[in-house]
Amino acid sequence: MGGAGGDQLNGGAGTNDTASYANAGSGVVASLTSSFSAFQTNDAQGDSFSNIENLTGSEHSDTLFGNTSDNVLDGGAGDDVLDGLGGNDSLSGGQGDDHIYASTTIDNLPDLIAGGTGIDTLVLQDLVSGGSYDLNAIATVTDHIETLDIRDGVGSEIVFSGADIQAMVDNATASHLDILADTGDTMRLLTDPATEQLSPAFMSGTDAVYTVTDSGGATLAQVHWQTV
Numbered sequence: 734m735g736g737a738g739g740d741q742l743n744g745g746a747g748t749n750d751t752a753s754y755a756n757a758g759s760g761v762v763a764s765l766t767s768s769f770s771a772f773q774t775n776d777a778q779g780d781s782f783s784n785i786e787n788l789t790g791s792e793h794s795d796t797l798f799g800n801t802s803d804n805v806l807d808g809g810a811g812d813d814v815l816d817g818l819g820g821n822d823s824l825s826g827g828q829g830d831d832h833i834y835a836s837t838t839i840d841n842l843p844d845l846i847a848g849g850t851g852i853d854t855l856v857l858q859d860l861v862s863g864g865s866y867d868l869n870a871i872a873t874v875t876d877h878i879e880t881l882d883i884r885d886g887v888g889s890e891i892v893f894s895g896a897d898i899q900a901m902v903d904n905a906t907a908s909h910l911d912i913l914a915d916t917g918d919t920m921r922l923l924t925d926p927a928t929e930q931l932s933p934a935f936m937s938g939t940d941a942v943y944t945v946t947d948s949g950g951a952t953l954a955q956v957h958w959q960t961v
């Protein structure tokens with residue numbers, strides 16, 4: 734546990750060692766990637782980590798960076814920012830309105846993205862300009878996320894099913910996902926049009942609440958597309 738002042742934290746052998754700031758009196762910026770160590774603040778300022786794979790934040794608003802290995806980042810309470818920086822990470826926001834960054838590349842698919850309580854945002858990274866990304870893989874590992882942010886400066890297509898939105902938001906047929914998009918982004922239902930439909934039909938550039946309905950017209954989920 735890193736207290737005030739610069740600490741050298743060494744987890745020793747094993748692949749599941751945690752540096753915890755759970756008792757810190759204010760939020761910390763902490764990074765397992767040493768090149769970001771100059772950005773560390775408060776109880777994490779001056780701390781260096783070796784053989785540490787995981788970080789636990791305080792009950793205040795923290796920013797936690799992992800490294801290229803598989804990390805467990807737990808923000809705890811407060812409005813936290815979590816970025817695993819590659820590998821198969823487990824990223825838990827806990828209480829508060831959190832922002833969790835995750836790569837869309839297969840090799841860096843997180844094992845877990847858990848928003849916890851609050852209004853939580855998943856920021857997708859590494860989307861390909863002109864490419865199409867199936868949300869299913871990341872939706873499968875995602876819980877309690879209310880907002881999807883794909884504003885990365887490139888135009889890409891997001892494809893999904895009603896089940897994917899339900900898996901991400903975890904509110905059954907009342908699942909409502911806000912999507913924050915660039916002007917060049919589009920979305921499409923991946924499923925057979927005879928099975929699921931968007932109502933109204935998606936119009937690129939039109940910000941609206943789109944309802945995913947099943948073949949009988951029943952609501953499965955809603956997507957609020959917002960170009961901002």
Ligand SMILES: [Ca+2]
Binds near residue numbers: 792810812813
């Ligand atoms: Ca926190």
Ligand SMILES: [Ca+2]
Binds near residue numbers: 800802818819
């Ligand atoms: Ca990582």
Ligand SMILES: [Ca+2]
Binds near residue numbers: 826851
């Ligand atoms: Ca949260």
